[in-house]
Amino acid sequence: xxxxxxxxxxxxxxxxxxxxxxxxxxxxxxxxxxxxxxxxxxxxxxxxxxxxxxxxxxxxxxxxxxxxxxxxxxxxxxxxxxxxxxxxxxxxxxxxxxxxxxxxxxxxxxxxxxxxxxxxx
Amino acid sequence: xxxxxxxxxxxxxxxxxxxxxxxxxxxxxxxxxxxxxxxxxxxxxxxxxxxxxxxxxxxxxxxxxxxxxxxxxxxxxxxxxxxxxxxxxxxxxxxxxxxxxxxxxxxxxxxxxxxxxxxxxxxxxxxxxxxxxxxxxxxxxxxxxxxxxxxxxxxxxxxxxxxxxxxxxxxxxxxxxxxxxxxxxxxxxxxxxxxxxxxxxxxxxxxxxxxxxxxxxxxxxxxxxxxxxxxxxxxxxxxxxxxxxxxxxxxxxxxxxxxxxxxxxxxxxxxxxxxxxxxxxxxxxxxxxxxxxxxxxxxxxxxxxxxxxxxxxxxxxxxxxxxxxxxxxxxxxxxxxxxxxxxxxxxxxxxxxxxxxxxxxxxxxxxxxxxxxxxxxxxxxxxxxxxxxxxxxxxxxxxxxxxxxxxxxxxxxxxxxxxxxxxxxxxxxxxxxxxxxxxxxxxxxxxxxxxxxxxxxxxxxxxxxxxxxxxxxxxxxxxxxxxxxxxxxxxxxxxxxxxxxxxxxxxxxxxxxxxxxxxxxxxxxxxxxxxxxxxxxxxxxxxxxxxxxxxxxxxxxxxxxxxxxxxxxxxxxxxxxxxxxxxxxxxxxxxxxxxxxxxxxxxxxxxxxxxxxxxxxxxxxxxxxxxxxxxxxxxxxxxxxxxxx
Amino acid sequence: xxxxxxxxxxxxxxxxxxxxxxxxxxxxxxxxxxxxxxxxxxxxxxxxxxxxxxxxxxxxxxxxxxxxxxxxxxxxxxxxxxxxxxxxxxxxxxxxxxxxxxxxxxxxxxxxxxxxxxxxxxxxxxxxxxxxxxxxxxxxxxxxxxxxxxxxxxxxxxxxxxxxxxxxxxxxxxxxxxxxxxxxxxxxxxxxxxxxxxxxx
Numbered sequence: 001x002x003x004x005x006x007x008x009x010x011x012x013x014x015x016x017x018x019x020x021x022x023x024x025x026x027x028x029x030x031x032x033x034x035x036x037x038x039x040x041x042x043x044x045x046x047x048x049x050x051x052x053x054x055x056x057x058x059x060x061x062x063x064x065x066x067x068x069x070x071x072x073x074x075x076x077x078x079x080x081x082x083x084x085x086x087x088x089x090x091x092x093x094x095x096x097x098x099x100x101x102x103x104x105x106x107x108x109x110x111x112x113x114x115x116x117x118x119x120x121x
Numbered sequence: 122x123x124x125x126x127x128x129x130x131x132x133x134x135x136x137x138x139x140x141x142x143x144x145x146x147x148x149x150x151x152x153x154x155x156x157x158x159x160x161x162x163x164x165x166x167x168x169x170x171x172x173x174x175x176x177x178x179x180x181x182x183x184x185x186x187x188x189x190x191x192x193x194x195x196x197x198x199x200x201x202x203x204x205x206x207x208x209x210x211x212x213x214x215x216x217x218x219x220x221x222x223x224x225x226x227x228x229x230x231x232x233x234x235x236x237x238x239x240x241x242x243x244x245x246x247x248x249x250x251x252x253x254x255x256x257x258x259x260x261x262x263x264x265x266x267x268x269x270x271x272x273x274x275x276x277x278x279x280x281x282x283x284x285x286x287x288x289x290x291x292x293x294x295x296x297x298x299x300x301x302x303x304x305x306x307x308x309x310x311x312x313x314x315x316x317x318x319x320x321x322x323x324x325x326x327x328x329x330x331x332x333x334x335x336x337x338x339x340x341x342x343x344x345x346x347x348x349x350x351x352x353x354x355x356x357x358x359x360x361x362x363x364x365x366x367x368x369x370x371x372x373x374x375x376x377x378x379x380x381x382x383x384x385x386x387x388x389x390x391x392x393x394x395x396x397x398x399x400x401x402x403x404x405x406x407x408x409x410x411x412x413x414x415x416x417x418x419x420x421x422x423x424x425x426x427x428x429x430x431x432x433x434x435x436x437x438x439x440x441x442x443x444x445x446x447x448x449x450x451x452x453x454x455x456x457x458x459x460x461x462x463x464x465x466x467x468x469x470x471x472x473x474x475x476x477x478x479x480x481x482x483x484x485x486x487x488x489x490x491x492x493x494x495x496x497x498x499x500x501x502x503x504x505x506x507x508x509x510x511x512x513x514x515x516x517x518x519x520x521x522x523x524x525x526x527x528x529x530x531x532x533x534x535x536x537x538x539x540x541x542x543x544x545x546x547x548x549x550x551x552x553x554x555x556x557x558x559x560x561x562x563x564x565x566x567x568x569x570x571x572x573x574x575x576x577x578x579x580x581x582x583x584x585x586x587x588x589x590x591x592x593x594x595x596x597x598x599x600x601x602x603x604x605x606x607x608x609x610x611x612x613x614x615x616x617x618x619x620x621x622x623x624x625x626x627x628x629x630x631x632x633x634x635x636x637x638x639x640x641x642x643x644x645x646x647x648x649x650x651x652x653x654x655x656x657x658x659x660x661x662x663x664x665x666x667x668x669x670x671x672x673x674x675x676x677x678x679x680x681x682x683x684x685x686x687x688x689x690x691x692x693x694x695x696x697x698x699x700x701x702x703x704x705x706x707x708x709x710x711x712x713x714x715x716x717x718x719x720x721x722x723x724x725x726x727x728x729x730x731x732x733x734x735x736x737x738x739x740x741x742x743x744x745x746x747x748x749x750x751x752x753x754x755x756x757x758x759x760x761x762x763x764x765x766x
Numbered sequence: 767x768x769x770x771x772x773x774x775x776x777x778x779x780x781x782x783x784x785x786x787x788x789x790x791x792x793x794x795x796x797x798x799x800x801x802x803x804x805x806x807x808x809x810x811x812x813x814x815x816x817x818x819x820x821x822x823x824x825x826x827x828x829x830x831x832x833x834x835x836x837x838x839x840x841x842x843x844x845x846x847x848x849x850x851x852x853x854x855x856x857x858x859x860x861x862x863x864x865x866x867x868x869x870x871x872x873x874x875x876x877x878x879x880x881x882x883x884x885x886x887x888x889x890x891x892x893x894x895x896x897x898x899x900x901x902x903x904x905x906x907x908x909x910x911x912x913x914x915x916x917x918x919x920x921x922x923x924x925x926x927x928x929x930x931x932x933x934x935x936x937x938x939x940x941x942x943x944x945x946x947x948x949x950x951x952x953x954x955x956x957x958x959x960x961x962x963x964x965x966x967x
Contacts, residue, residue, distance in 0.1 A: 007854070009846065009847060009850040012843060012846040012847060012850065015843070015846070016839070016840075016843040016846075019839050019842075019843075019954075020836070020839060023832075023835055023836070023839065023954075023957070026957075026958060026962060027828065027832060027962065030962035030963070030965060030966050031828055031962075031965065031966075037966055037967060040966050041963055041966070041967075044958050044962050044963070045958060045959065047958070048954050048955050048957075048958040048959070051951075051954045052951045052954055052955070055842065055947050055948075055950055055951045055954075056947075056951070059842060059843075059845075059846045059947045059950075060943075060944055060947045060948070072328060072789055072792065072793075073789070073792040076355075076792060076793050076796040077792070077795070077796055077799070079352075079356065079796065080356070080795070080796035080797075080799035080800060081799060083356050083443060083799070083800050083803065084799050084800065084802075084803030084806070085803075086443055086444065087360070087396060087800065087803045087804055087806075087807045088803055088806050088807045088810055090396075090444075090446075090807075091389075091392055091393075091396075091807035091808075091810065091811050092807070092810055092811060093459065094392060094447050094455050094459050095386065095388065095389060095392055095811045096810075096811055098455035098456050098458070098459035099454070099455060099456055252786045252790065253786070253787075253790065317797060320797075321790050321793045321794055321797070322790070324790075324793055325786050325789050325790045325793065328789065329782070329785065329786050329789060330786075355793055355796060355797045355800075356796070356797065356800050357800075358797070359797045359798070359800040359801035359804065360800060360801075360804045362801060363801055363804040363805055363808070364804070366903075367808065367903065370892075370899070370903065371899075374892060374893075375892070375893040376892045376893060376899035376902075376903070377893065377894075377895055377896040377898075377899045378808065378812070378896060378899050378900065378903075380896075383815075383817055383893075383894065383895045383896050383899075384812075384815035384816070384817050384895055384896045384897070385812075385815070385896040385899075386811060386812060386815070386896065389808065389811055389812070392811075393804060393807075393808070396804075739921060742918075742921050742922070742925070743921070743925065745929075745934065
């Protein structure tokens with residue numbers, strides 16, 4: 001109820017400022033910095049997860065007690081994100097990277113190299 | 122488009138199908154008109170939001186689909202036993218194994234189980250309806266229209282013929298032109314919407330509408346299995362939605378996801394399909410486990426052994442079901458590391474499943490078992506399912522799978538788990554809850570005949586198929602006149618007809634029992650243990666006049682000991698109920714038109730249909746109908762009559 | 767179906783019906799996460815399969831993408847303020863903030879359509895290659911969600927203007943705010959893993 005009666009939505013403003021800062025940080029990391037590509041990817045994905053958390057907890061009232069939903073929303077959202085990770089990482093694991101384990105033995109290895117070249121433009 | 126391209130021509134079996142469809146339809150229309158039943162049909166069924174009526178419609182549709190899929194199966198078996206008779210040609214055979222698989226999984230197994238859940242789950246937790254009765258009606262009509270769309274394909278436009286898995290590139294526009302494959306995509310898409318909605322609906326119902334006092338770990342086990350199933354539905358069905366949409370876009374709008382041109386990746390379809398498809402098999406097996414648990418506990422007259430272990434093993438199975446999908450395509454050529462990971466996760470599933478098997482056996486141990494028909498189905502399930510499960514572990518070993526893959530060994534395996542698991546459970550559940558649904562039991566004598574025909578037929582049909590597989594017979598072929606295969610194929614066909622006879626007796630039993638069975642008076646037909654048996658039979662439309670307070674597992678057993686009922690005149694209050702509405706039927710009717718138009722790629726008509734659906738959603742948004750109240754006097758009148766007070 | 771109504775707390779949670787609808791919508795959003803992640807997975811697997819069409823590194827422009835991102839982030843913020851005003855009981859402020867939200871959303875859509883037209887002009891179409899099919903489907907699905915959200919919110923604002931704040935209308939408003947924030951979550955991931963990574967790799 002505390003937030004409910006406040007006239008200035010402090011939480012929202014903090015969340016908004018944070019999300020702008022994080023977006024700019026990610027853009028800088030990707031476009032302005034000279035970090036190695038793998039680091040950039042890992043870094044900006046982490047920033048994205050933090051931003052998603054800001055939306056969920058500061059904007060979407062996921063944990064507010066008035067809802068009387070108990071643990072259900074965050075439980076389902078948590079599993080949703082776990083599943084998202086399984087689907088994306090699992091697909092890459094089986095469909096893209098899974099062929100790496102016998103490079104050079106057949107044409108799979110060269111195919112992989114081609115793919116990397118395509119991405120490198 | 123010319124008319125002879127629109128209708129399927131040149132195939133005597135399909136002409137016969139057309140004639141019978143025309144005859145049945147005109148007979149139904151005639152009877153409805155003659156007995157002036159159109160108003161009744163609309164008011165009582167097409168507009169209903171009552172979970173019990175919707176459940177009955179689900180089960181009727183599922184039985185019809187079981188018949189259709191079963192006829193497909195018998196036609197395949199005839200062809201395989203008499204390969205020289207030219208009963209089916211290659212094209213027709215391909216279409217039939219495709220529709221058989223799709224119909225049985227999507228339009229038979231799921232709706233049958235969802236129908237039972239519809240009727241039983243609210244009763245088991247002491248609720249008066251679903252959380253969202255309107256959405257429940259929407260779900261049913263989306264399934265029904267989806268099923269109809271898929272089924273008309275065999276007379277209009279031609280059936281899909283790329284297998285129920287519809288692997289690309291075979292199922293792509295280049296190699297399967299024409300509407301057949303589109304029927305598959307849009308039929309599944311349309312019914313998939315409903316399944317997802319049902320998953321959410323039941324989940325909220327179970328989480329928020331339980332009787333006061335009932336904790337999660339005091340819920341009946343069938344309700345638990347439903348909750349876990351809904352969890353899988355919510356997380357698996359969006360994957361299917363996307364996979365189907367991508368292939369639809371490929372086929373109709375020329376994109377390159379699964380094509381061989383444009384650097385598409387055909388195996389990505391298999392990847393997405395099985396990411397949904399593996400959880401899907403648990404969607405149809407977990408409720409079956411729930412049904413068997415209820416039946417076994419009731420007829421062993423014992424508390425279910427290891428309730429907590431049963432629940433946790435279901436949760437574990439649900440989690441693992443999302444981690445094993447690659448075992449369906451070990452032979453794709455992914456590296457040994459990928460295959461090893463999925464091989465191990467696959468075998469892990471055997472552990473919680475084994476826990477469940479032992480718990481059922483422990484429940485039966487030293488019990489005074491009553492061999493009713495429902496119990497016999499449950500008892501037949503245990504050993505049959507174990508055979509299916511053990512061969513499943515064999516298939517799960519990636520190296521060995523290179524031998525088994527796409528052979529009849531696989532066919533035998535999944536029929537052993539799906540029939541001995543899901544179909545036996547559907548029969549067990551229907552027999553068990555039939556008196557609650559219709560007010561009279563199914564005849565036990567006829568029930569036993571149908572049981573023995575079906576179960577013996579099942580083993581005679583599918584056990585030889587393991588050996589056919591080991592002898593190298595691949596699935597999905599229609600010429601089998603190789604001397605080593607022929608005898609086993611003939612045996613298998615005999616078994617299939619045994620199952621057909623069992624099903625026919627089952628259906629006859631429905632008619633026979635309707636005519637001659639004794640009517641139920643108590644509502645508690647089998648000395649039940651859970652709340653659904655606490656209601657009078659037939660169940661009043663508001664289910665519970667007064668909702669009991671629950672603080673124990675096997676809540677009704679405790680109530681009977683204390684002499685309580687669900688009718689306490691002191692505590693009566695007006696009951697709030699939702700109004701019936703025709704909106705769900707009309708909305709899904711529009712989406713049916715849109716889907717049908719998309720099948721034939723008539724884009725303007727598809728847009729019109731979609732617009733109609735959207736308008737119905739807007740109508741719904743502005744609809745502030747709040748339902749009505751059942752007055753206390755009305756409740757008293759109904760309950761006194763039902764309870765004979 | 768309970769008729770019991772709480773006397774305190776936000777309006778949208780006061781009836782059991784309201785609580786159930788909000789819970790159901792959360793579960794729906796969990797399903798939406800899976801829906802979008804499947805599209806992301808498809809995009810990731812098909813990454814780099816451009817054939818003769820231009821590569822993403824060639825076409826993506828940081829400027830326009832950042833503008834779109836800020837439009838959507840701001841709209842998510844203003845939507846949050848709208849719900850804040852709703853809980854204070856101010857219908858007028860709620861409507862004003864929601865109209866700002868929808869205007870920002872429409873601006874986002876405008877830029878997205880401009881972007882799509884530009885790409886198609888450069889020869890990167892849905893049909894040109896697997897990568898571009900995946901790109902257009904992923905971003906297009908998000909754009910379609912935004913479009914539907916705008917239409918849905920307009921219908922809702924009409925209802926709120928007509929009926930004021932009741933447990934039913936505030937429940938509906940709260941649910942659409944969840945939907946709108948969620949679309950922002952999805953966009954954050956599109957921004958990061960499609961645009962930024964597309965420009966880096």
